[in-house]
Amino acid sequence: MKKLFFLLAFLTTLFVAAPTFAHTVEKGDTMSEIARKNGLSLNQLAKANPHVKNIDLIYVGQQINTTINKTINTSDKPSVKTLSHKTNNTTQVSRGNERSEKISLSEAEIDLLARIVRAEAQTESFEGKVAVASVVLNRVDSPKFPDTVREVIYQRNQFQPVANGQINKPADEESRKAVFAALSDMRAIAKDALFFYNPDIAQSRWLDSRETTVQIGQHVFKK
Incomplete structure (x- = not known):
């Protein structure tokens, strides 16, 4: 039982739930700054907001989700596509x-x-x-x-x-x-x-x- 307790305690430390709320974009905000203020990487914030198609283009009043499940070892890349300034x-x-x-x-x-x-x-x-x-x-x-x-x-x-x-x-x-x-x-x-x-x-x-x-x-x- 003691070994099981320590195992569960160890696994619990691998996952930390961020507070549940969304950030409302204000004038001058950037995704990088929002990520920094919430203790997230830009990649993590981008992945949590797939509705933001271009992380360089956010607008006043837009809701940015800052709630994610963070792990100790994370190499996730944002699951968004940046709009390209090209044809098609x-x-x-x-x-x-x-x-x-x-x-x-x-x-x-x-x-x-x-x-x-x-x-x-x-x-x-x-x-x-x-x-x-x-x-x-x-x-x-x-x-x-x-x-x-x-x-x-x-x-x-x-x-x-x-x-x-x-x-x-x-x-x-x-x-x-x-x-x-x-x-x-x-x-x-x-x-x-x-x-x-x-x-x-x-x-x-x-x-x-x-x-x-x-x-x-x-x-x-x-x-």
Whole structure:
């Protein structure tokens, strides 16, 4: 019995349960800093949060799980895939009641999407830029709009930067990062919005009557 007791005591020391809670991301937070404050390695934190597709892209208000079972000998690698800044990036979409399918964005489409983000949201926060990119992706996902990023952006009378030529200016780095964030779970920041506008300067008021999903900075997002 004494040997059994010591064996159980030894096995118990191999597993230490971390406190059960989640961290709510605040401005300036990084996954590395959250891991450090909770006594975890970045790999351990990444593995505990498979919903974070890119550990370099987290947003204010996001829930980060800091509860894991740690062992003395751990060499676990994060079970997440970092979004690559290359062609053929994919995001999961569904169209109406049809089954979910993957679509791919070429480098040209990513660049075009980043250019419309820069033109529409240059003075907005990073979250505001992500939300603008998400609206375009939501339209691609919707049966009410065209099926490609290019067709959505160049649809007649939809985006002012197309009419005034701002779409032709190169995208900045933050706008590109916002596109890749929108291709992750952060796309939900726009809350399924299909439209956005600045009510303070909008000449047409037809969006006023549509359901508001969220307001980020100067932009109001609508269904």
